[in-house]
Amino acid sequence: MEFDYIVVGAGSAGCVLANRLSANGRHRVLLLEAGPKDRYPWIHIPIGYAKTMFHPVYNWRYYTEPDPGMNGRSIYWPRGRTLGGSSAINGLIYVRGQPEDYEHWVALGNAGWSWQEVLPYFIRAERNQRGKDTFHGDSGPQGVSDIGTPNTLAQAFIDACGEAGYPKNNDFNGESQEGAGPYQLITWNGRRCSSATGYLKSAKSRANLFVETDAHACRVEFENSRARAVVYRQHGKEKKAIAHREVILSAGAL
Incomplete structure (x- = not known):
């Protein structure tokens, strides 16, 4: 598969990038998200973050390294794992x-x-x-x-x-x-407005935008010093996508 741009991570920033880069219709854009689609009802109900805060499917459930300043304790660090990323599971x-x-x-x-x-x-x-x-x-x-x-x-x-x-x-x-x-x-008409709701939903019908969920990026391949491809795993199979312009890593700060 060949594209102009590949965006790794459909989170708070990735959804915005996919929307903007595909807006003119000329560029083929691939958006990769390791998590599933945001169809879980509790994602869209404002109080639903109580359900997603520890959810093993929609949350990466990170923990910090033990810190001497906290008597060796680790702190829970929830991060979103679905379309919208942490904007789909946070406290709004x-x-x-x-x-x-x-x-x-x-x-x-x-x-x-x-x-x-x-x-x-x-x-x-x-x-x-x-x-x-x-x-x-x-x-x-x-x-x-x-x-x-x-x-x-x-x-x-x-x-x-x-x-x-x-x-x-x-x-x-x-x-x-x-x-x-x-x-x-970040709500509208009583429902959560994640970056997927705000930026991706209106753009998903574009013929030049391709959104792949359950697609976990494994590595970025380089040609000399230039990132040219992303290898990702989806449904047990390894796949490769080539970028003619840019590979954009937007897979979270951690």
Whole structure:
């Protein structure tokens, strides 16, 4: 099989890449995902992360190495193993990075990553229930909603923070991230909006996009110093896909 681009990992970033790279219709794009399709009902129900957090099929169930600073303990590190990756199993909280972090990246020499330069892309990505304003978009693929029924105990805690002198903040993705307030979630119409739901679902019908699940990448093959192919195992068989342009590894940070 031959493609222009091969994306390894259909997680939070991989689904976005597959959507964008296949958008013009000219490039053949292969998206490989080690896990199964995201058809498990609990993936799409917001409270369902309680079911997927330890699921042996939809979660890699990593553990950290024992750490002397934690008296030799290992910490559980769940990672998604399905279309959408960890955005399909996480706790749904939608919070952007702090503006100061992006400014620090620029100070380290990464031009183009300042807060003012990345903000338009955050806005472009959003379909926010609150509508469009200076910090939010209302027509993007990523659904973002308020909590449907605020918890009275959580509200009491927010009120207590205010009485203690901490600022109340109704939007952690707005002008300031300081303070106490309710989170927004990656949900839309009461269902989880993973990157697979937001970016991949609308693109899967494209004739130039090929999505393979249960396809565990084994190795990347090089020609001189250039990555040219990916060997993966699917349903007990080893297969090989060739990339004429790029092999993109988006299989998670771990």
